[in-house]
Amino acid sequence: MAEVLKWNPAICDGFGYCAEMLPEMIGLDEWGFPMVKVHEVPETLLAAARQAVKFCPRRALALVPAPVGTPRRRSVKGAGQRAAAGSARR
Amino acid sequence: MTIVEERQLVARLLGGEQGATQSLAEHLRRFGPAPSIDRRHAEVLAGEVERAGLTGRGGAGFPAFRKWSTIASSRRRPIVAVNAMEGEPASAKDQLLLAYAPHLVLDGAEAVAGALGASAIALCLPDDRPGLVAHLEERLAERARTRSAVPVEIYQLPARYVAGEETALVSALEGGSSLPAFRADKTVPLRLGRATVLVHNTETLAHVALIARYGAVWFRGVGDPEAPGTCLVSLSGDLAAPGVVEVETGTPLRRILEAGRPNEPVQAVLLGGYGGSWLPESALETPYAPGPLRRLGAVMGAGVLVAVSTSGCGIRETERVVRYLASESAGQCGPCLFGLPALAEDLGRLASGKADRGLVERLERRLGEVDGRGACRHPDGAVRLVRSALITFAPDVSAHLRGAPCAGAHRPTAMVLPPVADWRRQVG
Numbered sequence: 177m178a179e180v181l182k183w184n185p186a187i188c189d190g191f192g193y194c195a196e197m198l199p200e201m202i203g204l205d206e207w208g209f210p211m212v213k214v215h216e217v218p219e220t221l222l223a224a225a226r227q228a229v230k231f232c233p234r235r236a237l238a239l240v241p242a243p244v245g246t247p248r249r250r251s252v253k254g255a256g257q258r259a260a261a262g263s264a265r266r
Numbered sequence: 267m268t269i270v271e272e273r274q275l276v277a278r279l280l281g282g283e284q285g286a287t288q289s290l291a292e293h294l295r296r297f298g299p300a301p302s303i304d305r306r307h308a309e310v311l312a313g314e315v316e317r318a319g320l321t322g323r324g325g326a327g328f329p330a331f332r333k334w335s336t337i338a339s340s341r342r343r344p345i346v347a348v349n350a351m352e353g354e355p356a357s358a359k360d361q362l363l364l365a366y367a368p369h370l371v372l373d374g375a376e377a378v379a380g381a382l383g384a385s386a387i388a389l390c391l392p393d394d395r396p397g398l399v400a401h402l403e404e405r406l407a408e409r410a411r412t413r414s415a416v417p418v419e420i421y422q423l424p425a426r427y428v429a430g431e432e433t434a435l436v437s438a439l440e441g442g443s444s445l446p447a448f449r450a451d452k453t454v455p456l457r458l459g460r461a462t463v464l465v466h467n468t469e470t471l472a473h474v475a476l477i478a479r480y481g482a483v484w485f486r487g488v489g490d491p492e493a494p495g496t497c498l499v500s501l502s503g504d505l506a507a508p509g510v511v512e513v514e515t516g517t518p519l520r521r522i523l524e525a526g527r528p529n530e531p532v533q534a535v536l537l538g539g540y541g542g543s544w545l546p547e548s549a550l551e552t553p554y555a556p557g558p559l560r561r562l563g564a565v566m567g568a569g570v571l572v573a574v575s576t577s578g579c580g581i582r583e584t585e586r587v588v589r590y591l592a593s594e595s596a597g598q599c600g601p602c603l604f605g606l607p608a609l610a611e612d613l614g615r616l617a618s619g620k621a622d623r624g625l626v627e628r629l630e631r632r633l634g635e636v637d638g639r640g641a642c643r644h645p646d647g648a649v650r651l652v653r654s655a656l657i658t659f660a661p662d663v664s665a666h667l668r669g670a671p672c673a674g675a676h677r678p679t680a681m682v683l684p685p686v687a688d689w690r691r692q693v694g
Contacts (some may be wrong), residue, residue, distance in 0.1 A: 207635075250635040
């Protein structure tokens with residue numbers, strides 16, 4: 177199930193742990209705030225991404241189900257699972 | 267600000283006797299009675315507004331009727347909020363409209379509230395306009411005598427740049443701070459307690475009032491087909507007659523500008539708002555409509571047009587506006603809090619002819635690091651402004667980079683710039 181990294185700029189305080197734990201996906205700007213370079217998390221980085229989310233002191237990073245594209249492309253089964261995963265996390 | 271009366275190019279919202287339809291009697295004489303609208307008319311009104319092609323006049327230009335569909339499906343009675351916060355310093359149209367044609371705005375709010383079965387109308391004004399509040403209380407008292415309608419309550423909310431942003435507005439109504447919130451999905455309606463809230467700009471609602479009376483075909487009778495009707499433009503800058511004009515959409519920029527009577531030859535105009543775009547004098551034949559402006563990277567935004575004359579310095583003016591925008595940052599998001607002052611700093615050095623070798627490169631990188639990286643669109647507006655300045659004032663940029671002196675850089679500003687407020691201290 178595709179997941180994307182969501183960064184909430186309003187609560188992030190720029191600790192920068194995420195960029196250290198997930199440099200493949202996250203860089204830092206001039207002021208030390210994370211810049212998500214790749215939004216959709218590749219399978220191989222899923223574990224590292226979960227760690228980065230878990231260790232954010234401000235809980236400013238989240239993994240959310242990838243936005244569903246056009247309804248045509250979405251399989252009914254997949255959509256249901258995505259929705260369930262999303263609500264469990266909230 | 268005053269209406270540029272004798273030069274109204276078209277008069278739908280404004281105009282009338284002495285340019286004002288303030289009292290209910292005058293209002294009814296000019297526009298006729300408002301149709302009574304309740305939930306049974308919801309589809310008819312939404313259909314009419316959709317066919318009219320009315321776009322929101324608060325800045326985003328979102329089709330007005332689309333906001334209603336998410337609200338209509340909720341079980342609780344919603345609240346309709348009239349957004350007259352008008353945080354753009356160069357904008358005067360919403361408060362002018364409330365002063366000159368208050369009943370038109372109230373008719374529009376009542377029409378939407380009636381169609382959606384709303385429990386209340388929240389009239390949201392900045393807290394530094396006691397005169398306008400007193401005026402509106404009188405106008406509301408007039409209405410109370412003639413008809414029973416959805417109750418209207420006036421809210422005076424902190425007068426700051428970001429306060430009119432929808433999530434900030436709703437937060438303030440809830441008694442919270444006037445700060446924008448991170449909103450992952452804009453199709454999820456805003457809530458006040460358990461009730462959904464529909465926020466509409468003041469001018470948008472005045473147009474709804476006219477569409478409810480005269481219909482979509484009438485509304486489309488003037489203006490650009492993509493965004494028909496008329497719109498209000500706040501004119502300021504190097505002008506002899508700054509003020510608010512009503513124009514048909516699609517009117518060439520030059521005609522609108524001339525209504526404000528430029529003092530000197532105009533070098534460029536800032537369009538949309540302080541988070542808008544600069545356009546050079548050579549673009550003034552462009553029709554004032556979303557399509558033609560989009561092709562130039564500009565927007566109608568909140569209906570702001572600021573003129574800068576050839577003796578002014580566009581880079582210095584841009585620096586000043588970015589400094590103002592930086593001071594009005596809610597301070598919640600790092601790239602906005604640190605990025606906007608950094609952008610202003612770079613522009614200041616450039617304007618003073620003290621640019622270091624890497625300045626342009628650094629400025630470009632910083633623009634990329636600020637763009638789209640806030641919870642609201644405040645930083646994006648500053649980025650758009652600076653990018654358009656680098657293009658519009660490109661010859662000036664090269665001259666400044668060479669260290670050539672610019673007389674305009676020392677001239678006082680032509681922009682409306684309120685004193686810098688220390689919001690952070692107040693917000694805590």
